[in-house]
Amino acid sequence: MVERRDAIAGRFASQDKWSTVTCAGSERCLWSARIFCPERAMFSPTATSSKPYVSDANEQNFQQRVLERSATVPVIVDFWAPWCEPCKTLGPLLEQLAAEWGGAFELVKVDVEQNPRLAQAFRVQSIPLVYAFEKGQPVDGFQGAVTPAEVRQFLERLVPPPKRNPLDVAKDALAEGDNARAQQYFQLALADKPESAAEAHLGLARIALVHRDAEAAKAHLDQIKADDPLSTQVQRLRGILAFSTDAGKEEELLARLSESPNDVSLFYALGATFATQLRYEDALDAFLKVVMLDRAFREDAGRKAMLCLFDLVGTGSEVSVKYRKRLAACLF
Known part of the structure; x- marks a missing residue:
């Protein structure tokens, strides 16, 4: 969910307080004292991330690192906690994008468990929660797990994207x-x-x-x-292309298999579908099932499909070695 200026303004209009922060169905109690007042905070140094344009903030230096700094450059604040699973995905993505944007914005990370008064001050009820600050004010933000594409769109509204190839x-x-x-x-x-x-x-x-x-x-x-130097990859994709005539819709095939769990043709179609999606191990599992159910199906099509995939992923690859052993165990 991405908030715009009017929604963000409403978030700060009330002075009601709370004492819990949630993430992915979990709930943690933080602090229920009065709202943090940045003007009364004493500044002190805090550990800074070694990653470019990324730093950590606490209750003592938040005003300096976010509110004052945002007068010069947009600052993105990531409210997170170590126990929050979505935060473990979003945090590294934001750090990567901060480096990619090359200083067009700065990322400041706030651990809400270590800084409960900041969580109170910014009405943090659920994490991850991200705010964009300009000139000391939050101007945009989003809450919860979002896709990488949505994160990029959020940043591009705030700062022009870097010129890249x-x-x-x-x-x-x-x-x-x-x-x-x-x-x-x-x-x-x-x-x-x-x-x-x-x-x-x-x-x-x-x-x-x-x-x-x-x-x-x-x-x-x-x-x-x-x-062309890419010819090897081209040949691999041509091999995958050969499966496209037998591929179908994954959801439909799985639904039909739930009703007919020993239908060899459905397993072959499922393997072909996975192969066209470049999901090699899933495809090999499906084709191995074909071999187990009916070795003679379409003149040994299950085994031949597996051999084709071994060539595509590399005969010496870990995946090939693992599934060659499984195929051998099935055949002999």
């Missing part, structure tokens, strides 16, 4: 699961960076596979020359 942006977006953003920047790389065309086509082929668009995936792979 569109190919790098696309790769990051793809790794974060933001396929729409990745597709946008891969296409931008195709238009603006001809030297990156092969990587862009490869990325667009991956996205097409995820969307089960075999024709588009093949079209992008066909744009990459046979002697």
